Amino acid sequence: MEQNKSKIIYTKTDEAPFLATFSFLPIIKTFTDAAGIEVELSDISLAGRIIANFPDFLTEEQRMPDALAELGELVLKPEANVIKLPNISASVPQLKAAIKELQAAGYALPDYPDDAETEEEKAIQKRYNKIKGSAVNPVLREGNSDRRAPKPVKKYAKNNPHSMGAWSADSKSHVATMTSGDFRSNEKSVTLESATDVRIEHVAADGTVTTLKDSFPILAGEVIDGTMLSKKALLAFLDAQVADAKAQGVLFSLHMKATMMKVSDPIIFGHGVRTFFKDVFAKHAVVLEELGVDVNNGFGDLLNKIETLPADQKAAIEADIQAAYENGPDVAMVDSDKGITNLHVPSDVIIDASMPAMIRTSGCMWNKEGKTQDTKAVIPDSSYAGIYQVVIDFCKKHGAFDPTTMGTVPNVGLMAQKAEEYGSHDKTFEIQTEGTVRVVDAAGNTLIEHAVEVGDIWRMCQVKDAPIQDWVKLAVTRARASQTPAVFWLDENRAHDAELIKKVNTYLPNHDTDGLEIHIMSPMDATAFSLERIKEGKDTISVTGNVLRDYNTDLFPILELGTSAKMLSIVPLMNGGGLFETGAGGSAPKHVQQFNKENHLRWDSLGEFLALAVSLEHLGNTFNNSKALVLGEALDQATEKLLLNRKSPSRKVNELDNRGSHFYLALYWAEAVAAQTKDAELQESFGKLAQQLADNEAKIVEELNAAQGVAMDVDGYYFPNEEKVSQAMRPSSTLNSVLDTMLINA
Ligand SMILES: NC(=O)C1=CN([C@@H]2O[C@H](COP(=O)(O)OP(=O)(O)OC[C@H]3O[C@@H](n4cnc5c(N)ncnc54)[C@H](OP(=O)(O)O)[C@@H]3O)[C@@H](O)[C@H]2O)C=CC1
Ligand SMILES: O=C(O)CCC(=O)C(=O)O
Numbered sequence: 001m002e003q004n005k006s007k008i009i010y011t012k013t014d015e016a017p018f019l020a021t022f023s024f025l026p027i028i029k030t031f032t033d034a035a036g037i038e039v040e041l042s043d044i045s046l047a048g049r050i051i052a053n054f055p056d057f058l059t060e061e062q063r064m065p066d067a068l069a070e071l072g073e074l075v076l077k078p079e080a081n082v083i084k085l086p087n088i089s090a091s092v093p094q095l096k097a098a099i100k101e102l103q104a105a106g107y108a109l110p111d112y113p114d115d116a117e118t119e120e121e122k123a124i125q126k127r128y129n130k131i132k133g134s135a136v137n138p139v140l141r142e143g144n145s146d147r148r149a150p151k152p153v154k155k156y157a158k159n160n161p162h163s164m165g166a167w168s169a170d171s172k173s174h175v176a177t178m179t180s181g182d183f184r185s186n187e188k189s190v191t192l193e194s195a196t197d198v199r200i201e202h203v204a205a206d207g208t209v210t211t212l213k214d215s216f217p218i219l220a221g222e223v224i225d226g227t228m229l230s231k232k233a234l235l236a237f238l239d240a241q242v243a244d245a246k247a248q249g250v251l252f253s254l255h256m257k258a259t260m261m262k263v264s265d266p267i268i269f270g271h272g273v274r275t276f277f278k279d280v281f282a283k284h285a286v287v288l289e290e291l292g293v294d295v296n297n298g299f300g301d302l303l304n305k306i307e308t309l310p311a312d313q314k315a316a317i318e319a320d321i322q323a324a325y326e327n328g329p330d331v332a333m334v335d336s337d338k339g340i341t342n343l344h345v346p347s348d349v350i351i352d353a354s355m356p357a358m359i360r361t362s363g364c365m366w367n368k369e370g371k372t373q374d375t376k377a378v379i380p381d382s383s384y385a386g387i388y389q390v391v392i393d394f395c396k397k398h399g400a401f402d403p404t405t406m407g408t409v410p411n412v413g414l415m416a417q418k419a420e421e422y423g424s425h426d427k428t429f430e431i432q433t434e435g436t437v438r439v440v441d442a443a444g445n446t447l448i449e450h451a452v453e454v455g456d457i458w459r460m461c462q463v464k465d466a467p468i469q470d471w472v473k474l475a476v477t478r479a480r481a482s483q484t485p486a487v488f489w490l491d492e493n494r495a496h497d498a499e500l501i502k503k504v505n506t507y508l509p510n511h512d513t514d515g516l517e518i519h520i521m522s523p524m525d526a527t528a529f530s531l532e533r534i535k536e537g538k539d540t541i542s543v544t545g546n547v548l549r550d551y552n553t554d555l556f557p558i559l560e561l562g563t564s565a566k567m568l569s570i571v572p573l574m575n576g577g578g579l580f581e582t583g584a585g586g587s588a589p590k591h592v593q594q595f596n597k598e599n600h601l602r603w604d605s606l607g608e609f610l611a612l613a614v615s616l617e618h619l620g621n622t623f624n625n626s627k628a629l630v631l632g633e634a635l636d637q638a639t640e641k642l643l644l645n646r647k648s649p650s651r652k653v654n655e656l657d658n659r660g661s662h663f664y665l666a667l668y669w670a671e672a673v674a675a676q677t678k679d680a681e682l683q684e685s686f687g688k689l690a691q692q693l694a695d696n697e698a699k700i701v702e703e704l705n706a707a708q709g710v711a712m713d714v715d716g717y718y719f720p721n722e723e724k725v726s727q728a729m730r731p732s733s734t735l736n737s738v739l740d741t742m743l744i745n746a
């Protein structure tokens with residue numbers, strides 16, 4: 001992919017942000033074309049990535065270039081300027097559904113092999129596994145993360161607070177986490193002084209050595225960790241939690257990140273399902289085995305596979321499932337009307353968004369009657385679980401947070417180059433034989449070693465030195481720019497964090513920290529510190545590793561702003577380019593359901609507006625493009641006005657939705673360009689556009705709202721008909737012709 005000096009890459013993704021793109025992109029192009037800036041669409045949708053990876057199964061016309069691979073190369077170059085919308089990180093059920101849809105559309109793709117046996121099946125599975133889970137973000141994130149609520153957004157939230165469920169001191173909701181045998185307890189960490197190669201091997205009790213991962217390079221200064229989660233300890237823990245949830249009368253709810261931690265967390269999820277339905281699995285072990293049931297993909301896998309059984313056999317299993325529900329604790333529901341529990345699909349409950357949603361709902365989740373109920377949030381590994389307990393304790397003591405007065409917690413996150421746990425998939429193993437796992441360097445020294453048993457999960461993580469240096473620098477830069485205290489969330493008692501603390505102490509003196517308040521605290525202490533301040537309306541930067549980056553950038557925004565979609569999310573790429581993510585949240589599947597049902601899209605594109613403005617600013621500054629700077633500044637003004645005038649999408653049908661909010665953004669953006677005096681040419685042409693949009697406001701809004709209230713079918717979920725999507729997302733002929741006229745004149 002060529003990125004010339006006046007090009008911005010805009011990503012085509014999935015679900016709600018995909019739909020929104022069909023309305024917003026024509027507006028963007030109206031503005032950028034006039035300024036000679038090219039905006040190119042790059043397809044990294046789940047369907048697009050599947051197509052790109054199986055050219056040999058497809059016809060010439062069906063094939064697509066591997067846009068993700070191209071972007072992966074682009075982000076290493078200084079000229080990179082990419083706007084990245086949220087995309088699906090597919091669980092296996094989602095991947096299978098997308099494949100099915102493509103097959104139905106005439107794409108002769110192979111099925112996803114559940115049990116790959118032949119070499120051919122293994123090769124296909126390997127290709128699909130590359131597409132599975134969080135496969136996009138780690139490729140693009142060649143920089144650390146700077147996520148925050150811009151001032152106008154925070155101000156808007158204070159003036160227009162979202163709902164917050166009240167908290168009572170006698171709430172029984174709590175976090176349950178392991179106290180031993182987990183990743184945190186077993187962690188060992190080493191900083192390599194000089195570059196070397198390491199390999200990971202398993203040594204069986206009889207001395208047989210099996211290579212788990214061939215030699216790979218480690219750079220000087222890199223921190224590596226090895227750790228394991230004991231299956232025995234996990235099962236004992238899960239058993240105890242199921243029993244305790246029942247005893248306490250609270251909902252049982254398991255919170256994992258099975259999409260991003262795509263090797264370890266589905267295994268843990270599977271143990272959660274098997275523990276909850278223990279009797280079903282004990283009684284029907286043989287038949288479930290024969291059916292190839294794999295609940296690492298959720299309990300839904302069992303339900304789907306027993307459909308093929310003879311009626312009486314199926315009924316017997318269903319009766320035992322019912323008994324499990326009756327005898328066990330109540331289980332948290334994703335959709336109580338449809339009987340879908342938190343255990344059905346691993347991608348339905350994702351910890352970063354699910355825990356804050358629970359905290360916002362008075363610490364409750366939904367039970368089978370569709371009512372809220374106190375909940376036991378089960379987060380097996382104790383590395384980070386404690387922060388949520390601190391928030392829960394704080395709410396029990398002080399009541400719910402008040403969005404009208406609370407301060408903000410922006411985040412500076414260490415994430416470049418697959419840092420830490422989020423880069424561990426290719427170094428995570430479910431142990432097949434008792435023995436030892438060891439990490440051995442080029443000279444034959446054992447750097448890390450653990451005794452393991454069958455079923456234990458062993459993993460190694462890496463974080464390179466250059467990203468750490470960049471992260472420390474970014475933290476200081478943000479602390480200085482915003483005059484806000486910064487806290488490194490690092491625990492001296494955790495092996496990995498202890499190594500990072502040494503690094504932070506080495507690199508901080510390289511920067512001017514005069515007059516800045518910088519702390520290092522354990523995650524739980526840092527949470528308590530930040531919450532005390534937030535309550536007093538004070539701001540505190542959280543400087544964290546990759547997992548806490550993920551957790552904090554949903555936790556605080558969801559409490560402060562109601563959603564993380566309103567965050568500014570910048571990734572200053574280490575080689576000088578810019579990656580501008582939109583918001584900090586996901587692709588909102590629920591929004592698509594509503595769109596299909598009643599043609600109302602409640603997706604808020606605020607994240608896209610903010611990202612585009614910083615992308616234009618970056619382009620302007622990097623390449624001396626004054627027109628880009630004018631557009632960027634004007635866009636920020638337009639976004640601020642949009643918030644002030646409350647033109648964000650409503651949640652209700654027949655009211656302003658995503659499309660209507662795009663119209664208002666276009667109007668305010670054109671007005672702001674027309675009002676500036678730095679560029680007379682832009683001023684003149686956008687003066688005309690502003691006038692036309694303003695003159696037609698009532699008609700356009702009427703046309704946009706009138707389209708709603710009917711079912712909408714765009715021929716597919718993962719791979720819809722783009723012509724239909726475009727028609728659906730651009731229902732105002734008046735708006736379309738005003739934009740077209742502008743484009744023709746540009
Ligand atoms: N950067 C990325 O690419 C990311 C991708 N994901 C992926 O997204 C999918 C869904 O993840 P999930 O955890 O459910 O998170 P989502 O953010 O999609 O959903 C959580 C809820 O947040 C609200 N929300 C999120 N974005 C917006 C928005 N722009 N406008 C209005 N409301 C919004 C919605 O609430 P309500 O329904 O009440 O309106 C939504 O249901 C998964 O496949 C996940 O892997 C997740 C995070 C980041
Ligand atoms: O990549 C993913 O799967 C999710 C990313 C995410 O949640 C985040 O970056 O906050």
Ligand SMILES: [Mg+2]
Pocket residue numbers: 352353550551553554584585
């Ligand atoms: Mg996240």
